Amino acid sequence: MTETPAPVHPPLVPALADRGALAMSEEQLRDWGLRFGRATHAPLLGTVSGELGAGKTTLVQAICTGYGVTEAVTSPTFALAHEYSAPRSPVHHLDLYRLERPDQLEELGWDELLTSRAVVLVEWPERAGDRLTGGHVTLSLQHLPGDPDRRLLYAGWHA
Numbered sequence: 001m002t003e004t005p006a007p008v009h010p011p012l013v014p015a016l017a018d019r020g021a022l023a024m025s026e027e028q029l030r031d032w033g034l035r036f037g038r039a040t041h042a043p044l045l046g047t048v049s050g051e052l053g054a055g056k057t058t059l060v061q062a063i064c065t066g067y068g069v070t071e072a073v074t075s076p077t078f079a080l081a082h083e084y085s086a087p088r089s090p091v092h093h094l095d096l097y098r099l100e101r102p103d104q105l106e107e108l109g110w111d112e113l114l115t116s117r118a119v120v121l122v123e124w125p126e127r128a129g130d131r132l133t134g135g136h137v138t139l140s141l142q143h144l145p146g147d148p149d150r151r152l153l154y155a156g157w158h159a
């Protein structure tokens with residue numbers, strides 16, 4: 001059996017995530033994202049999954065702020081990708097909701113992104129199909145039935 005190499009980062013997922021799934025208010029989610037961003041080092045690929053309105057962009061905004069992005073982070077719904085600068089590395093925020101086929105990722109410079117020393121955060125990663133390689137942090141948000149103000153956050157590592 002081959003051992004999975006450990007990620008080259010110090011711990012990326014703050015202690016709060018040890019419990020696996022947490023119901024969080026928007027303020028708590030932003031605070032978690034800030035701390036995650038501060039603890040993050042490039043290169044990092046992170047996927048952010050969840051339905052429309054689950055809070056993916058809200059979480060990405062907080063991670064970017066924690067990482068040191070000072071520009072306003074807006075949803076790349078139409079452009080599919082936005083790039084920001086931060087002191088430690090560039091940050092790429094992708095929203096693949098409108099991607100029609102995984103091969104369109106080439107136009108976005110996907111392969112370069114995955115091998116660059118950058119932080120890459122991807123909403124709707126399912127759209128990338130098998131272009132999405134292992135070795136990334138998985139963040140997932142879910143609505144809570146009957147509680148419109150809180151979301152379940154799952155954080156993990158996809159080897």
Ligand SMILES: Nc1ncnc2c1ncn2[C@@H]1O[C@H](COP(=O)(O)OP(=O)(O)O)[C@@H](O)[C@H]1O
Pocket residue numbers: 024025026027029050051052053054055056057058059123148149150151
């Ligand atoms: N606990 C929560 N966490 C994140 N967003 C929340 C929460 N409660 C309410 N919201 C609201 O839900 C919406 C999430 O929008 P957004 O982050 O754009 O979602 P997505 O990118 O997943 O489509 C925002 O309007 C936000 O104010």
Ligand SMILES: [Mg+2]
Pocket residue numbers: 056057058075095123
């Ligand atoms: Mg979004």
